[in-house]
Amino acid sequence: MMDKLYLAAVTIFGIGWYIEQRMYVDGYTRRKRDPYKPIDYLGVFSIGEFVGYLVRxxxxxxxxxxxxxxxxxxxxxxxxxxxxxxxxxxxxxPILVERTIDGF
Known part of the structure; x- marks a missing residue:
């Protein structure tokens, strides 16, 4: 029973936080980035944001x-x-992970 509840929670959290990430990237950005510093991206995520997303x-x-x-x-x-x-x-x-990996 708890495994099904965990999988349901992972699914709900994953969808919700993915939508949140899309809103930030498409609408406006909450992140203070150096526009001249290259950032590796995985879709709508930087590497640090993706690791933070996995933690979440x-x-x-x-x-x-x-x-x-x-x-x-x-x-x-x-x-x-x-x-x-x-x-x-x-x-x-996740914020600590994102800032540590991405450096901002």
Whole structure:
């Protein structure tokens, strides 16, 4: 059951964050880039953005396994840990990865 839930979360997150990436690239850019610095691209992603996208899609949804991993903890605590995990792994870690790899 949890594997199906994880795969569903990966699919939903992947589609959502891909749409977000397309919106940023097509409409306006949130990234401060040096226009003279060449950047390797994978479609709409730079290399760093793609690695960040993989972290968002594959690591962030791991919170679905927390009830099985954190057996014995109160449900409220598990929910708090899952919420913090989701925020950190979908916002802060991917930004750090993107900036480290791409250099901006």
């Amino acid at each position: 899609c594959l690591v962030a949804p791991a919170f679905v396994w927390f009830p099985d991993i954190l057996i014995g903890l109160p449900d409220n605590l598990i929910q708090v840990i899952a919420a913090v995990w989701l925020v950190v792994m979908s916002i802060f870690v």
